[in-house]
Amino acid sequence: MKKKYRQTSRNTNYSAYLHPRWWPTWLGIGLMWLVAQLPIRFQWWLGKIAGLATWKLAKSRRHITETNIRLCFPEYNDKQRAALVRNSFIANGIGLMEIGIAWFRNASKLKSITDVHGLEHFNTALEKGRGILLIGGHYSTLDLGGAMATEYIDADVMQRDHNNPLMNAVMTRSRAKRYGKVLAAKDLRGLLRSLKDNHAVWYATDQDYGRKDIVFAPFFGVPAGTITATSRIAERSKCVVMPFSHFRREDKPGYDIYFHPPLEGFPSGDDLQDATRINAVIEQEIRKAPDQYLWMHRRFKTRPNRDDPGFYDKKR
Template identity: 35%
Template sequence: MTKFTQPTFKLAFLSPRYWGTLLLVGLMYSLSLLPLTVQTFLGRRVGRLALKFMKKRQVTIRRNLELCFPLMSEVEREAIAIENIDNTGIALFETAMAWFWSDERVNKHVTIKGMEHLEELEKSGRGALMLAVHSMNLELGARAFGIKKSGMGVYRPNSNPCYDYFQYKGRSRSNRTLIDRKDVKSMLHSLKTGERVWYAPDHDYGLRRSAFAPLFAVDKACTTTGTSLLVDATDCAIVPFTMVRDSNNHYTLTLHAPVEGFPKNEPEQAAVFINKIVETSILACPEQYMWLHRRFKTRPEGENCLYRMCARA
């Protein structure tokens, strides 16, 4: 368990080594000033252009859809894939929105539903594990929520210290603080003291603290058992939420009622339970989910990889 140290600005970031990073952050800020319709228009173009040069990511998107929805027609899956590629580009702009928009502008474009569920938990003093999936607009959703009720974000530091500084600064604008993803002790303390902790258990994090559980049509998806660790030790509530952008470029963040029936002290059954929640959250808008992640890369011993060139992933 690693104690997280808040990144700070250093004069070294002004050296030529980080000029590219500073240029990128400056560009993100400049683009965030544009009207939202212009940003989404440009985002779609950026997504299609970028993935032309990242063909393996396109293959991953289509393979994930094929694995999860084998009964869906190829035409339907391809339509989702194309929209997903567009949304990959829009996600870059949505990150800039989350980092640089004013509270007023965020509130203008994001509607939050279901806040009453958290208000009830607050009255009881019970902590809430805010169960997310990696939708493309997750950062903007966290920012919008934090304006109303701050929480604790689980954070993976970036290997580039200059970018990490701006990422931390952007993500902590509305969150109370950020917790290193390895700092389980701080997560447990926060939940025990009635805090809200953002948590996304939908990716493949490897064999450590994991179980194989069904996810859509894949009967053995490597799934973290970290959810069990947090819930079993703190008796916190699990509150799923989704963030969806509609055809009018307006976002709706929906907080669902705390789930019932979580299998305590049964990590493998809990993984099955959590994946059902993940499925429901993804289906709220599959076009806006992060399908470019190799979700099913880790396989049980003796089983073949589900992707080509897994060793190079």
């Protein structure tokens, strides 16, 4: 039976996790650390193997991925969709290896193989003194892309805490070394304080968080439950809203980080219009490297009508 943990608060003191019940987690963390010390090409190879194994064995996740890609890429034929599903698992397997680099290695060592695009947009926006909400997405380079970005900018980050308290402690401590603040996903007050202090905050809106405070905006042409909090945050803080993305190069080890021009006229006063605009921006970035997105997430879990059949029902 899978062990479940109840996360009541963040305890990042490692001395709290010396009991033998934490030893399996420590073993896994130790393995992550060891892999992170390997040459990056070898890590990519290990990630490919891990991704292919997951593609073969994780049938439920593969079904979710196949469903998402079928919905989002109707122009693809069956062969193209199958290839994208497979490549997506490979890309996310590599991303799993890169978490170790982000947590346990000095990201500055990767600057020689990283190109940053549009940094002038960030610097100009920061001069306005209103804070910057960096609109990101769940790309497979999630942790490493963020860690690399902090080599060029100062930023805070919002995170959804890990269910395993020890893993969460390691994740939080590692991110705290790179980001100014590590804010809990629901810490709206902390987010607004950071923006008021003219900080940049990494913020992702591209997952299905349920039916509360959402509108159904198109995402790859499919109505997707999209949170309206982005508009509320921008309205209250008067911050700059800036799209931000990061991708792994396909041909050789290397990374690209993109800071895009701020969204003008945001928020508009129309939640649906704002959500549609945000989704369009994220979709545009995903199309740069479709396999490097987290398609394993049930993005269309919440349907516009409660009685609508679920997309992820295998009997569909």
